[in-house]
Amino acid sequence: MSSSTELTEKKVFLLKSLDGVIFEVEESVAVQLEVIRELIEGDCARPFISLYNVTSEILALVIEYCKHHAETCSGGTSATIADEDLKTFDNEFMNVDENILLELCSAADYLDIKSLFELTCRTLASLIKDRTIIEVRKMFNVENDFSVVEEKAVRKEFAWAFK
């Protein structure tokens, strides 16, 4: 393993992204990724863990998120201050382009990071709640498979939602 292991006596793991970039993360960060925790427990985490579904751009963000959460939770600050700190961090962390948000959501699901999955789903939900149907179709690449008559009927049935 890398020399930092011997120096700090902290276990580190290597994560390899889809595009081949290798990230070194400490155990406290790695175990927040549920899939990786399982691999570590099963002693299958050597020499590195390949994450085929996550690009280096997204993996860097995911690691930043997990690192901040791991540090805040073990920092010895009171629960209230830690909560406030995480809230502020999460808010700033979610202030990214919506395509990045979609990819983060997908990565959080794949890596099984419950808090990040919840955060990205909620952020995406509040982002789209006031959007028009056409905007939402475009954002999620959904094809409109209603005929004109069908769409009119559905719109009429749920007219209360368009008020």
Add this chain to the structure above:
Amino acid sequence: MLKKKPSSVTSSPPLSSSPPSSPYQNDAVSDDAYAMMGPTLPSDLITSILLRLPVKSLGKFKCVSKQWLHTISDPHFVSMHRSLSLHNPNLLLLKKSPVLQEAHMKKCTRIDVCSLNFDGSCKNLEFSLYLNDDAKYIEMLPSKWDIICFVSENGFYVCNPSKQEMLKLPEASCCTSEEVNAGMGYVKERDEYVLVHLFDKSLDIHVD
């Protein structure tokens, strides 16, 4: 209630030697188009996002596609949505005021409804409902789930704030006592709302 376990994606260990599979269905679009259109999420992720939307947006998004209509109308989705909403409650503020109208018009009462995040940081909904009732006292009753119940000397009303709808219930009892002991409940097993109204017949006011 627990959220549905994210399916398939996590079940195969990342170390497997199978060829890299993209989490996105590219639908045969070129890389350029892909970059412009953004990623396409698998349907279970879209469902997870939809589960966190307010009811009004869900009603609107039923018109997005047949698949979305099917997903949002699914009873399992509806019950998951309800359970999830309970973990993220809103504060509902109500203000009622009589509406002064022209003499020839029916008198009514306006109820202003405002819903806020629990910490008051964000306003989610704001609208007014009109009750064709000019009673002096219109009271809110203990209510459950997503329905608010009101009572006046003229009868019972239920309001669905998500749909911004108000409905007068059919007259049931002949209770005329001024004090109303009633409340709205919800029977999960039967998916029914129940209004329980307790009254003492001996308190009825009889006018000869």
